[in-house]
Amino acid sequence: MNKKEKGNEKDNPLTSALLEANSRNIRDVLSRYGLKANLVLGAALCVSLVLNTTMFSYIINTPNKYFATKNGFVLPVVPSNVPGYSDTDVMEFASTVMNKALQLDFVHYEQTMSSQKQYFTTTGYDSFYKALESSGQKDNIINNKLNIRTSISPGSLVTEGLLNDQKTYAWQFRYPVIMQRVGHFDTYKEERYDLFVQVIRVSTDSNPNGIAIAAVVLKPAEA
Structure with missing residues (x-):
């Protein structure tokens, strides 16, 4: 069924x-x-x-806005005709570099100078180095086995703006400086100076900081 x-x-x-x-x-x-x-x-x-x-x-088609430095940092690319940094930052930069560059002694003279070379333009460094030679400071330090103690006080902005080429931004600062020579047996009296430093914007291709010291003038402080 x-x-x-x-x-x-x-x-x-x-x-x-x-x-x-x-x-x-x-x-x-x-x-x-x-x-x-x-x-x-x-x-x-x-x-x-x-x-x-x-x-x-x-x-x-977009222009590069950032670049990597050798230390692994990624920083913005800023044209050299604009500041890129605050006045305070640039003034601190120049103060730090010059404070190290002017701590000279007869043993490490060349080493000290060379270590700060990277923070100068080529012309700026050559001018600074030759000024120490022509003034007799280098020979005085080495021949008399002296140490130079340098104290740099907070600086002030003298001027800023584009240089005559209209392509490079620059700052000039003034720093009160006290320098004292110290030998094996003698300590000399303190000497007061006015330190003028010009800092300019540079290409990041040649200097990752984007700024460098272009000129240094050290003269006795006005009474």
Whole structure:
């Protein structure tokens, strides 16, 4: 009895028609939604391509705004005709460099000078070095085995702005300085000076700091 009913169910035209209709519905659903999925995926790929092309074009055509230094720092690139630093920062920079450059002794004279060379322009360093030679200070320190104790007080801004070439920003500062020569057996009296330092903006290609000392003038303080 059961076998006969199963056979009739299989051979029933209505059942076959329903199965066929159901199969078509499934194929239609898969086809319809599969097409939509493909369309959505294609649209997403097009949008991604446009965005990537735009980003690539932006990167290629945008000037560099940052550079990496040898110490691993990433710093902004600033044109040399604009300050790039505050007056206070530049004044502190010059004070720190000159305080080290003027702590001279007969043993480490050349070493001290060379260690500060990186903070000067080439012309600025050569001028400073030759001034110490021509004034007799270098020979006096080495021949008499002297140490120079230098104390630099907080400075003041004398002037700032573009140099005559209109391409280089510069500052000039004045610092009160006290220097004292000390020997093996003698300690000399303190001497007071006015230290004038010119700092200029330089290319970061040659100097990662973007600033360098261009000129140094040391003269006796006015009474």
